[in-house]
Amino acid sequence: MKIKDLEPDKALASLGSETVKVVIKLENRETADVSIPTGISAGKYEARKVSADEGIYQIQKIKHLIINHNWTQETLDAQLEDLSLGANASLAISASFWKAISRINYKQKLKFPKLMLLLFEGGKHGNPNISMQEFMIIEESLKDAIEDFRRLRNFLEKKGLESTVGAEGGFSPLSFNDIQALKTIEKIFPNRQIALDAAASFKKGTIPDYDLILSKYKIASLEDPFSDEEWDLWVKFCTRFGKRVMIVGDDLTATNTERINKAVSLRAINAVVIKPNQNGTISGTIKAAEIAKKGNIKIVVSHRGEETIDNWIVDFAIKIEADFVKFGGMDRGERIAKYNRLSELGMV
Incomplete structure (x- = not known):
């Protein structure tokens, strides 16, 4: 699936901290926006995150490598891992793509946890x-x-x-x-x-x-x-x-x-x-x-x-x-x- 555009921005999380948000547009006209949460008691083995400002900067810097290319979830994520972004920056792109292509859009027989x-x-x-x-x-x-x-x-x-x-x-x-x-x-x-x-x-x-x-x-x-x-x-x-x-x-x-x-x-x-x-x-x-x-x-x-x-x-x-x-x-x-x-x- 080709990504036509993605725009990073800031959003507020529940304690008033700024977090990374991404709006993505696909070639099939599907759009999705995702804002990334963060942990209060974050473990030391979690993937490294960056500030919201740094995350937005990182996304803008590599945006040209992402848009107007065809991706699967696996190939996109492999590219994001190779780019060594902050985890909140990479997940904002990865999750927005997933949400656009995989979100449950209608009621069906689902197994709930x-x-x-x-x-x-x-x-x-x-x-x-x-x-x-x-x-x-x-x-x-x-x-x-x-x-x-x-x-x-x-x-x-x-x-x-x-x-x-x-x-x-x-x-x-x-x-x-x-x-x-x-x-x-x-x-x-x-x-x-x-x-x-x-x-x-x-x-x-x-x-x-x-x-x-x-x-x-x-x-x-x-x-x-x-x-x-x-x-x-x-x-x-x-x-x-x-x-x-x-x-x-x-x-x-x-x-x-x-x-x-x-x-x-x-x-x-x-x-x-x-x-x-x-x-x-x-x-x-x-x-x-x-x-x-x-x-x-x-x-x-x-x-x-x-x-x-x-x-x-x-x-x-x-x-x-x-x-x-x-x-x-x-x-x-x-x-x-x-x-x-x-x-x-x-x-x-």
Whole structure:
């Protein structure tokens, strides 16, 4: 498919930072625009990003190599990798091309992933007294997720619990710690399975007592229980708990094919987070997901801490048949955009 034009620009992400945006036009008159999110707690093994200004400069500089040429997704992404752009610049071009040719344009019978609905946030995303970064529950339907989030909001209001809104649209009560968050979820949602993100690479001090948490609460998924260098701890932990809990790599694996391969071969994880902006191209991200599938581990497609109102990540998650998605809580517009897209595509 020939790219007739592409124009880089800036867009604002959810915390007010500038990010890279690209509008692309194809020879068949299809157009698409994509704005690239970024991480608040970005792992050191993620692909290198650049400032929005630098990203726009890089795209303008290589634009003549891209337009008026025929591309497949694979050949375009190979060219972008050879050009050594910042990951946010290369992904803006790669994802806009993918969105123009692959976006789901009509309702059809789709296989939807399960939702990891964000309820409480801590760490870098909210009240620092809550050391876990994310407390989520696993939802089978969009309707249930909407009702459950509303139920939690009503509970906090009736109890008079003062809460800020976390970076990703969950609640972050000022008086809560980890155990209070878990007890509240257990009380309101006794039949729901819980998913946690410890974000251990960004923790200071002692790690939580995972033995206690896993024995006392209905934990179905635990993300980043250890730092991205503690391979031995990951392997021992997955050996011990992996048969009953999803041990999810995010900062450990960083949507990097080599690190996912290593984690699979060592049996350090049984699930992996996939984030396109950690990789830098759509083809590279798909390859990372394919390695996970071949390794028989679950795939969790995820948003980022600093998000935009763009919703192409929803279509992408469905296209690669993700097992789960993380789109945050329902108290911020850029997160609602993803849930609205699921509704448009027929998820009930």
